Amino acid sequence: MKKIVILGSTGSIGTQTLEVIEEQKDDFTAFGIVGGSNIDLLTEQALKYQPEWVGIYDETKYQELKNRLPESINIVAGERGVFELVSHSGYQILVAAISGIAGLKSTIKGIEAGKVIALANKETLVAGGNLILDLVKKHNTYLLPVDSEHSAIFQCLNENRKLKKIILTASGGPFRDYSEAQLQKVTLEDALKHPNWSMGKKITIDSATLANKALEIIEAHYLFDCSYENIDVLIHKESIIHSMVEFVDTSILAQLGYPSMKLPIQFALSYPNSLITNWKSLDLSQIGTLNFSKPKSYFKALSLGIEAGKKGGSYPVVYNGANEKAVEFFLNRKIGFMEISQLIETALNQIPSFKINSFEDIEHIDKTTREFLVRGIR
Amino acid sequence: MKKIVILGSTGSIGTQTLEVIEEQKDDFTAFGIVGGSNIDLLTEQALKYQPEWVGIYDETKYQELKNRLPESINIVAGERGVFELVSHSGYQILVAAISGIAGLKSTIKGIEAGKVIALANKETLVAGGNLILDLVKKHNTYLLPVDSEHSAIFQCLNENRKLKKIILTASGGPFRDYSEAQLQKVTLEDALKHPNWSMGKKITIDSATLANKALEIIEAHYLFDCSYENIDVLIHKESIIHSMVEFVDTSILAQLGYPSMKLPIQFALSYPNSLITNWKSLDLSQIGTLNFSKPKSYFKALSLGIEAGKKGGSYPVVYNGANEKAVEFFLNRKIGFMEISQLIETALNQIPSFKINSFEDIEHIDKTTREFLVRGIR
Numbered sequence: 106m107k108k109i110v111i112l113g114s115t116g117s118i119g120t121q122t123l124e125v126i127e128e129q130k131d132d133f134t135a136f137g138i139v140g141g142s143n144i145d146l147l148t149e150q151a152l153k154y155q156p157e158w159v160g161i162y163d164e165t166k167y168q169e170l171k172n173r174l175p176e177s178i179n180i181v182a183g184e185r186g187v188f189e190l191v192s193h194s195g196y197q198i199l200v201a202a203i204s205g206i207a208g209l210k211s212t213i214k215g216i217e218a219g220k221v222i223a224l225a226n227k228e229t230l231v232a233g234g235n236l237i238l239d240l241v242k243k244h245n246t247y248l249l250p251v252d253s254e255h256s257a258i259f260q261c262l263n264e265n266r267k268l269k270k271i272i273l274t275a276s277g278g279p280f281r282d283y284s285e286a287q288l289q290k291v292t293l294e295d296a297l298k299h300p301n302w303s304m305g306k307k308i309t310i311d312s313a314t315l316a317n318k319a320l321e322i323i324e325a326h327y328l329f330d331c332s333y334e335n336i337d338v339l340i341h342k343e344s345i346i347h348s349m350v351e352f353v354d355t356s357i358l359a360q361l362g363y364p365s366m367k368l369p370i371q372f373a374l375s376y377p378n379s380l381i382t383n384w385k386s387l388d389l390s391q392i393g394t395l396n397f398s399k400p401k402s403y404f405k406a407l408s409l410g411i412e413a414g415k416k417g418g419s420y421p422v423v424y425n426g427a428n429e430k431a432v433e434f435f436l437n438r439k440i441g442f443m444e445i446s447q448l449i450e451t452a453l454n455q456i457p458s459f460k461i462n463s464f465e466d467i468e469h470i471d472k473t474t475r476e477f478l479v480r481g482i483r
Numbered sequence: 484m485k486k487i488v489i490l491g492s493t494g495s496i497g498t499q500t501l502e503v504i505e506e507q508k509d510d511f512t513a514f515g516i517v518g519g520s521n522i523d524l525l526t527e528q529a530l531k532y533q534p535e536w537v538g539i540y541d542e543t544k545y546q547e548l549k550n551r552l553p554e555s556i557n558i559v560a561g562e563r564g565v566f567e568l569v570s571h572s573g574y575q576i577l578v579a580a581i582s583g584i585a586g587l588k589s590t591i592k593g594i595e596a597g598k599v600i601a602l603a604n605k606e607t608l609v610a611g612g613n614l615i616l617d618l619v620k621k622h623n624t625y626l627l628p629v630d631s632e633h634s635a636i637f638q639c640l641n642e643n644r645k646l647k648k649i650i651l652t653a654s655g656g657p658f659r660d661y662s663e664a665q666l667q668k669v670t671l672e673d674a675l676k677h678p679n680w681s682m683g684k685k686i687t688i689d690s691a692t693l694a695n696k697a698l699e700i701i702e703a704h705y706l707f708d709c710s711y712e713n714i715d716v717l718i719h720k721e722s723i724i725h726s727m728v729e730f731v732d733t734s735i736l737a738q739l740g741y742p743s744m745k746l747p748i749q750f751a752l753s754y755p756n757s758l759i760t761n762w763k764s765l766d767l768s769q770i771g772t773l774n775f776s777k778p779k780s781y782f783k784a785l786s787l788g789i790e791a792g793k794k795g796g797s798y799p800v801v802y803n804g805a806n807e808k809a810v811e812f813f814l815n816r817k818i819g820f821m822e823i824s825q826l827i828e829t830a831l832n833q834i835p836s837f838k839i840n841s842f843e844d845i846e847h848i849d850k851t852t853r854e855f856l857v858r859g860i861r
Binding site for chain 2: 352
């Protein structure tokens with residue numbers, strides 16, 4: 106029985122992780138669940154899945170949560186409380202599913218506690234990069250990808266076969282066939298309609314700008330020790346092939362399935378084995394055709410992200426922070442769709458480059474970037 | 484350095500195996516090459532690749548071959564001579580690339596000598612089935628698939644992940660979109676034009692009737708210990724996905740590449756590693772679309788073959804023998820395209836079922852089947 110703690114249980118990945126745990130109750134159990142402030146859903150989850158621990162970041166909701174849950178469930182609140190739970194010796198796998206830079210710190214605590222990290226938080230590696238890899242090594246543990254693309258790559262890799270190239274597939278989002286002129290006119294409503302995946306709002310916008318793919322490239326670079334020159338992006342609108350690897354003999358392995366996060370979640374939890382599910386088997390004869398094309402160059406968020414990754418140092422942190430803030434502005438209707446990449450570009454050009462020596466440096470640069478963006482649109 | 488003997492060096496797989504050996508000369512060397520009767524090509528190969536041994540099945544050509552080759556090359560002739568070479572202790576991998584039931588006996592000699600078998604001869608497992616698997620076990624060796632579909636499956640399998648289903652892809656041959664009425668009228672010339680693969684004549688016709696796919700299903704059944712119910716056929720006209728496996732968690736892995744036999748040949752020789760090649764990397768954005776559909780039910784050779792496989796015993800031997808003879812008739816313009824499956828069906832219905840206890844039984848049933856077909860078309 107694998108005991109699991111979920112950071113971000115009330116989010117999209119968190120709720121699906123709980124579903125997987127429920128479906129595979131002979132193998133998995135929820136040791137702890139942690140939410141941000143959505144006390145209603147957190148209560149519902151705690152009562153349904155009966156974890157030993159429940160954590161909430163928002164300390165002001167501690168008492169209310171205590172009133173709603175039976176005494177048998179332990180409750181922690183605030184960052185310190187959450188860190189205490191993450192460091193608990195009673196479980197093995199930490200599902201790091203708090204999105205954004207906010208998820209970085211708690212993931213670090215999990216690594217320091219020697220937990221296996223099922224990593225759904227892209228920013229951990231995008232911003233943390235080599236600092237995270239060093240920490241993972243030091244604490245003798247490992248990262249398991251939960252992102253569908255990285256899980257696909259991870260499933261295709263073979264330790265005996267030298268990797269030549271990673272081919273990250275991208276649905277291309279709702280605007281993949283748009284001209285540059287059409288792209289100028291898209292609305293928030295347009296951008297929130299993802300053709301294949303049902304996800305959180307931030308990631309849905311990232312998928313429309315292709316910033317998502319840039320973050321995934323940086324993540325893949327660190328996870329699979331692959332140079333940026335050897336990571337390609339392929340637009341594949343059906344989202345059936347979740348990504349591919351090419352070995353040095355030109356043989357390509359691909360992982361396929363219907364678009365669903367439950368498979369990559371379950372595989373991270375069951376790794377290295379596969380557990381039997383009653384999910385529907387992929388029927389390619391019903392789908393009929395799979396399409397592939399190159400990404401269009403005017404999706405600037407993609408090229409900016411790759412460039413930031415290649416430059417390394419503080420650039421990926423600035424890229425990520427600027428993107429997060431710009432998407433927030435877009436979601437609040439403060440800026441237009443095309444301004445997201447424009448703001449990222451300005452931030453990358455104008456914020457001075459720093460050498461990163463600690464997680465405090467990352468937090469500092471992230472904060473600087475966000476403040477820069479806030480000043481920029483006033 | 485892996486030393487290799489090629490049975491059938493003058494055939495399509497044999498010549499490509501020699502090309503691979505030449506390209507990877509730091510890792511592979513041709514210890515021996517064996518041809519049937521094509522003395523010109525065999526001489527050319529012997530002079531170019533300088534193997535230690537050359538064998539020729541046709542004993543009448545022994546002296547002529549001796550006259551043409553330098554004394555440094557050892558020459559054997561006839562079945563006994565070839566078996567002597569196959570049993571030689573000086574090499575490790577036997578490439579079994581003599582097509583048809585004729586390849587079975589020499590492959591058996593290789594297994595008995597404890598060689599690793601790079602298996603390009605489908606009939607070994609189609610006709611030999613469990614007898615072959617038992618022999619492989621007894622001599623503590625293993626079979627490595629060279630067929631592109633089986634190599635794909637082999638590359639996708641993972642010992643930690645339980646197999647649910649094999650999905651064999653099929654180009655569908657030149658007639659995949661034909662109606663039953665159109666199929667009645669096809670000529671030998673039509674049938675020999677394979678859209679994607681350049682192969683021998685027999686296998687090109689098998690690819691047009693889908694008998695090839697039935698033989699591959701039976702082979703996959705034995706190679707991967709998978710029930711017939713869990714082997715699907717998917718028509719995929721571009722021949723880019725060479726086959727797939729589905730694990731019990733519904734995750735699918737697929738192997739992709741341009742249609743070429745050199746990759747599966749090289750992987751069998753380099754297994755478990757990949758060797759660097761200068762072959763062109765697959766570019767899916769250039770191909771654009773991949774298409775998938777179910778095979779049409781009026782390709783009777785497919786369903787007859789699956790049925791024969793399920794019945795087991797002598798049925799697959801009869802199926803294979805009847806198909807081989809019927810294709811020979813078709814290539815000699817003695818029968819029409821649709822009569823190939825009709826003759827197979829008649830043979831399966833009318834030749835009594837036998838229990839197979841030995842390789843002599845297989846030879847007997849194969850001979851009986853061929854005689855039955857010859858009588859049938861007189």
